[in-house]
Amino acid sequence: MDLTTAIDQRFSVRSFKKYDIEPDKMARVMEAARLAPSASNRQEWRFVVVRDERMRERLADAARGQAFVGEAPAVIVACAVTADHVMPCGLHCFPIDVAIAMSYITLAATAEGLGTCWIGAFDPDKVRDVLGIPIDVVVVGMLPIGYPEGTAPGKKRLEMDEIVFNEKWPK
């Protein structure tokens, strides 16, 4: 699948088929994250891939009871091992770097016929507790991943001229 098609077809999947994900597919998806760019090539991302059913249920509980998180055959928990580095623009690089890698995961998953949903609504202390993640490691997000059940609902987005400005910020 080409990149434009993957970008077009990706949507937030909240219902998954029961099938497990083939290891070679999962490996290609995680390779996309490994190859993502990061500020100064810091690569602060770490990923815990959770397949155990009971653990997935506990992650769903940590995600404010979003049951579909536990119904996916796997959940990728994206973390940052360093949270201190600030770029000259004044922004911390870790959430940006990890978010880029997570975006790569979502697109690589789409190209493999898999679906994901970014989970930002979760209690990080509960996630840490479930997975034994140290206190100095930041949990940035979770991505339940699996074969989608159902079809894409269609994208609701702002119009191009609402988000792209030519030469100057509009008055």
Ligand SMILES: Cc1cc2nc3c(=O)[nH]c(=O)nc-3n(C[C@H](O)[C@H](O)[C@H](O)COP(=O)(O)O)c2cc1C
């Ligand atoms: C940072 C972030 C956090 C999100 N958190 C959640 C979440 O906790 N639960 C959920 O169902 N969807 C979550 N989403 C998915 C968004 O609702 C979804 O991307 C958006 O509505 C656009 O729909 P689409 O992904 O199908 O194009 C999150 C997305 C992002 C980027």
